[in-house]
Amino acid sequence: MTSVSTKLSRFSTCDVSDGLLNRNGDPHGGFFPNLQKWSGRSEHSVAGKAYTVLFAPCDDPREEVNYIDSVPPGSFIVVALTIPLQLECAPYTQISQALYGGLMSTRAQYRKACGSIIFGRIRDLEEHRALGFPVFSYGLGSCAARMAVKPVGVNVPLQILSHRDEFRTINPGDYIVGDCHGIVRIPAAEDSEELVKYIEKSVEVDQYIADDVKNGKPLKPSQKERRAVLKNLTR
Numbered sequence: 310m311t312s313v314s315t316k317l318s319r320f321s322t323c324d325v326s327d328g329l330l331n332r333n334g335d336p337h338g339g340f341f342p343n344l345q346k347w348s349g350r351s352e353h354s355v356a357g358k359a360y361t362v363l364f365a366p367c368d369d370p371r372e373e374v375n376y377i378d379s380v381p382p383g384s385f386i387v388v389a390l391t392i393p394l395q396l397e398c399a400p401y402t403q404i405s406q407a408l409y410g411g412l413m414s415t416r417a418q419y420r421k422a423c424g425s426i427i428f429g430r431i432r433d434l435e436e437h438r439a440l441g442f443p444v445f446s447y448g449l450g451s452c453a454a455r456m457a458v459k460p461v462g463v464n465v466p467l468q469i470l471s472h473r474d475e476f477r478t479i480n481p482g483d484y485i486v487g488d489c490h491g492i493v494r495i496p497a498a499e500d501s502e503e504l505v506k507y508i509e510k511s512v513e514v515d516q517y518i519a520d521d522v523k524n525g526k527p528l529k530p531s532q533k534e535r536r537a538v539l540k541n542l543t544r
């Protein structure tokens with residue numbers, strides 16, 4: 310049987326957002342803003358289950374943890390900073406150091422992770438690109454994070470300041486899909502097989518609409534007609 314991750318990786322993040330918006334009524338369509346995709350094949354989506362990592366200031370009482378050597382196969386590594394280190398506006402992070410680098414991607418790829426998402430800065434850009442390993446982040450930096458922040462929690466919920474004082478939580482095990490637009494999250498509690506079926510239908514319908522429009526049919530009536538079948542699939 311094809312895994313949910315494999316099925317999701319056939320969709321663009323826009324397709325997945327359409328499903329979360331139109332079927333589930335999520336006004337954000339699962340999108341987490343302001344991330345850039347720096348590496349990995351540009352025409353491909355990647356999908357996997359979130360393996361979450363929390364970074365805190367160096368003087369945090371919690372012990373530093375080693376997350377990179379036990380990355381589960383098929384996982385999407387998701388790294389975030391504690392709330393006080395996040396910013397609502399650019400550059401979205403208080404930390405100028407890079408939380409993640411090329412050796413980490415080398416290890417993550419060996420462990421068969423599908424990609425890494427860093428809500429902060431990364432370094433060693435050319436190394437991620439040479440590996441062809443998908444890495445997303447808010448920005449770049451040159452200095453390692455050793456004297457600023459450290460990883461203190463693995464497989465913990467991550468609160469991400471997305472916009473206008475709004476926090477959204479990424480839980481370990483949530484499905485994540487990433488492509489050139491950024492990343493989209495499907496909550497672990499969601500019936501992802503049903504969502505996949507909806508998205509497959511919605512992609513098919515969009516293709517019919519595109520064909521109509523190429524044959525001279527106006528867009529709005531085609532959309533109305535073709536999308537009617539999706540209404541029955543809405544929750």
Ligand SMILES: O=C([O-])CC(=O)C(=O)O
Nearest residue numbers: 409410411412413453454
């Ligand atoms: O040293 C670090 O913090 C990260 C790094 O550059 C790498 O993984 O290559």
Ligand code: NI
Nearest residue numbers: 410411412433
């Ligand atoms: Ni490095």
